[in-house]
Amino acid sequence: MTPTTETHAEEDIRHTYGPKLVTSLPGPNARAVVEADDRLISPSYTRSYPMVAKRGRGVRVEDVDGNEFLDFAAGIAVTSTGHCHPEVVTAIQRQAAELIHMSGTDFYYENMITLAERLSKLAPMKGPHRFYYGNSGAEAVECALKIARYHTGRQHIIAFLGAFHGRTMGALSLTASKPQQKRRFSPLVPGVTHVRYPYAYRGCSGGPQEEEAFALGCARYIEDKLFKTTLAPEEVAAIFVEPIQGEGGYVPAPKIFLQELRKICDRHGILLVADEVQSGAGRTGQWWAIQDSGVEPDIVCIAKGIASGMPLSICMTRAEIMDWKPGSHASTFGGNPVAIAAALATMDVLEREGIANAAKRGGEILERLRTWKEKHPVVGDVRGRGLMIGVEFVKDQKTREVAPALRDRIVDLCFERGLLVLGCGETSIRLAPPLIVNEHEAKIALDIFEQSVAIAAKEM
Template identity: 70%
Template sequence: MSALLKEPARIATPEMHTEYGPKLVAPLPGPRAQKIVAEDESLMSPSYTRSYPLVVKRGYGCRIEDVDGNEFLDFTAGIAVNSTGHCHPEVVQAVQNQAAKLIHMSGTDFYYDLMPQVAARLSAVAPMPGPHRFYFGNSGAEAVECAMKLARYHTGRQSIISFFGSFHGRTMGALSLTGSKIQQKRRFGPFVPGITHIRYPYSYRGCSGGVEAEETLGLACARFIEETLFKTTLPPEEVAAIFVEPIQGEGGYVVPPNVFLEEIRCICDRYGILMVADEIQSGAGRTGKWWAIEHSGVQPDIVCIAKGIASGMPLGICMAKANIMNWVPGSHASTFGGNPISLAATLATMDIIEREALANVATVGTAAIARLSKWVEKYELVGDVRGRGLMIGVEIVENKQSRKQAGLLRERIVDLAFERGLLLLGCGENTIRLCPPLIVTQQEMDVALDILEECIALAPRS
């Protein structure tokens, strides 16, 4: 828990009350927030990772209002979930209309038209050629669990390759694939057998710089599979799938060179291995394309979808080529998966993304990355800026020479931003992630970056 809970932050000054910026009217945390945090800490699981004492009352657009009347700019989007912003009126209307007609009947045992409607819409924007088939669950972890089971079922093989730095979820199968933070795995073993982790091409920490060096690193990481694993410890004919994030999310918003994904695809093709793209955080328009893997031109066999696809309603989706999803009735199912309300929200979300959000991500995201990239030269503690669209990471280091990870300094920047009305989250050991709603305006982005820059300048001496 942040020290802010013990020592309320300053009251906002008049100049902070801008049309597009936050509006802070009470100390942080305020009296109502403090009361709720205390109640929460006495009742809720201590496994939750709260960064600072934000107690939410309501949200709209890119804004969150807390229980004491403070208004924040939200650049977390509920961990990249609220893709169309908080309570987008079209999503709200779709949810309300559907709730008045049908809340639940379980698509596992019965039929309703929303399931094929959403499947058809997703098939039309799939990153691989059809026909496709779909499984609906409730979360990203469930989508990953489905993909793991499907890969083993379809291929008849048991082994799976994943990557260090990856995050695929916290249920036992998804956690077995995850290679992000040791605390996520501590005291939970033994894990699902047959998982091998290898290095992911983290260019800032793996090469001296430049496109050629990045491509060399990308090829080396991918070719390690064929040149080392398959010759020493892992028979290729026993590998069912390679699970890969086209951009690592929790691992630090790490963007691999395209040749890495291209080579993974080639290896999969040579040995009859399925390529599974985990697009849970990077998909649904977050990078300016429907799916982050589209930037590389690589076509996966299976795609895991969740987070932003339903604007905050619970939905996890496993999308596969139709010939791959060839299991028989009873092989896999979910009582609540494909809930009618979540599917109605998905249709509204896809309308908004197609109509305006994709173009907005390209425009606002490109301008943001251009501005942020200048900070690498301007500030000693900004080691790297990377990302695509509105999936942007700012890596914080002690100094540029050592590139030593400065996790505590990153946390201080996040706290300072909260004090000034900007909501941020970290990822990886020392990276700040920027993942605002896809409908964020240029003015809101400008205000947010102004605040973040102020916090970066203040952090070393605060």
């Protein structure tokens, strides 16, 4: 809808909820920061466009030139309660004025217990439970990797193609997302075997029954082929799986796949590790994405949205699994008092409104997006749950030929129009706004997104 045809009410909504761009992008201040960044900051960072953030509130982010954007990336699915939610800010300020650090490795914090007890009640597996605190998703994965080997006395790990578990050496060894993430870092941690993930759009061309058979085949390959040829099951410590692959393309694992993995693990004494770093903390409309399958994991890796942007990660296990001795693993900053205060406030907001809103708003967004396959020939697949939504772009719907350049162009066009999104996988875009996004913000974001898709398609 063009401005000349908008009603006054629609203009008010767009002014209140939509982007406000006051300079060309990037603006002069942003250009100066980007130039300085090019001189001083590691070139290993992957910046999609020259967004230089200054402040944020809710779903809106303002750059250093005063341009305001709708944020449908949420700091890579981190700002679950929106930018600078007042309850989270108050909790951070109050805790920072009382105690910032003593190190939970050597001393005790009462709130480490408070958060653990609260998470235990929400765990996707039966208790009792134990918890390890770190600072990032990669650290939670490192903890899970080490404790799986420690507890089982086994060496081997199974992970999946397309997986992203982090960039530290152990987590990177499990990652199988992009070659550049591993290039020139070998040798990595040995003992990791990657197998196919049930990415139905790229693995089969039929309907639900064929997709189910494909998913079952991916799981059963482990037992039917891998265990009979190259890997002794009694030497496998754990299977690491993302219930919804994040960097791999926002690809949900079918229920039957996760259920079959659980059976395989049970038959062979293998631990099932759910990496919920990106999919957890309410993003899918439930506390944990794996809950949709009814499968109970042995270990859960948590980070990103659990503390609304403060550095906190958690490795949650069934209590008997975390049986290592003092000194086996620790972190100076893990479970920092300020980060835990932010997590407790975040959980208040998510339980009161965020998780229910993620389910409702995500359903509305998916309903609209699913009409795009007929309207836009470059849209190959739409998938996801709650506010973890992926849109895959192709050159041709019949051949499903990947279109990474088209995807990147759409991301740029969204930025130019005041919408922040990020790519994922080889040819997809993720929509992962804060879980408090409202109906009007979602509508405007999708309007911008759809306009960008149409423009990019015409340019092909």
